Amino acid sequence: MSDERASVSEFTVGFAAGRRLDLLVADHASLSRTQAATLIANGHVLVNGGREKASYKGESGDVIRVTIPPPPGRDIIPEQIPLDVVYEDEHLLVVDKAAGMVVHPAPGNWTGTLVNALLGRGEPLAEGGGEDRAGLVHRLDKDTSGLLVVAKSDAAHRILSGALAARQVTRRYAAVCWGHLAEDRITVDKPIARDPRDRTRMAIVQTGKAARTDFMRLARFDAVDLLRAHLHTGRTHQIRVHLASTGHPVIGDDTYGGGGGRRLAALPPRRHFLHAAWLRFRHPMSGDVLDLRSPLPADLRTSLAALSDMPELATHQDPLDVFHFYHDD
Known part of the structure; x- marks a missing residue:
């Protein structure tokens, strides 16, 4: 190669x-x-x-x-996989990724990924990250749904990556955690790295990379809190690790201690309640502000309806509006 x-x-x-x-x-x-x-x-x-x-x-x-180097003998195969594209022009696109979709090819997931689907569209993609990560500016975990930015040119990729590093891209996630935070607003500022005891997980490690997340409680229900999480950095599994470190893991998160009570939470297997709902950034070429939102998907609407004892939320267009998620405060 x-x-x-x-x-x-x-x-x-x-x-x-x-x-x-x-x-x-x-x-x-x-x-x-x-x-x-x-x-x-x-x-x-x-x-x-x-x-x-x-x-x-x-x-x-x-x-x-x-x-x-890319795996020897492994070509990334374009595939005709439908994608929910919420914004697109000649410089970039923003995809609303479904839960269960892996973002880029890797051992065990060479096909069916977002990159395979992007290549299958036949549109130009930035090459800066290599073919296996064509166009990707950032990533989402497999079982996290929501908004993800893809660059079509190397120039757009370079500018967007720089904006991300400079914390000029606003990324806010809807999360539900077990139990109740000590306060309505907390900031977790703890470094993250591979767990030295289990390399498949991340952990709070003092020699890790700096990581900061702001959490705001939008609603308190009997067993859980509905939160808005604002990422200041973009470490692997950051929100999940930070919430677990407070003793209140994301519900449905089997990796970090939130996997119990799935029937109570009305969540399907291998799904956790984490959704990249709000993305705001300046267009890399025009400088115009793009403000993009992804309504809570059906499986998480059903879960929130069960946890809140508000059955009407299951059919609401976007329950996040009910709890003022998109208010800029």
Whole structure:
């Protein structure tokens, strides 16, 4: 495979100085330690332009370049999969992703992903992230539904990625957690990294990447709170990990302790109550503000109706309006 299809990224060692190179790479690229060590052994990781062993202890200021080659012999196949596109022009599109859809191909999910569906539309897509992540500006978990931005050109991708890094893209999620937060508004500002005891999970790790989420309670029901979550950073599983750290995990979240009571919550298997409902950002070319909203999908409307004991919510066009989710306060 050519380097044009590889995923390349760089980071600078800061407060994580003293950690092994394989652990630094694993945390940065969301890989297992074994995967990171393989990349290092095959020369795909450079430290200040040179090769080091997996046991090398990172020093403050080290610049680490990670190249993740695409799987050998794996072509990303365009597929005719219907997508709910809520906005599109020649520069970008915004998709309302359904729960259960994986965003990009990876081991165990080479087909049926959002990227396969995007390629199947036959439209141009930014190439900056490699073919397996064609056009993607950010991601959503498999079982999280809602709004996701895709760039059609490398210029749009570069500007949107920069805006995301500069926290100029407003991303607000509807979530329901078990129990009740201590206050109506809380901020969780805790670093996140791979769980050192289970690399398939994320965890609060002091040497992890900075992560901040604001939570606002919109309604309090008998067993749960309806929340609006505002992301300031975009770490893997951030909202789920941050809520679990408060002792109030997202309902239906089997990975982080919220999977019980599925019948009470009227949730289907493998679904958690997390929805990317509100997205606001400046168009990368025109500068116009795009304000896009995704109504709560049917399965979450049914769940909210059951948890709130308000059956009328199951057929409401968007119950989030009832609880003033879209008020800018």
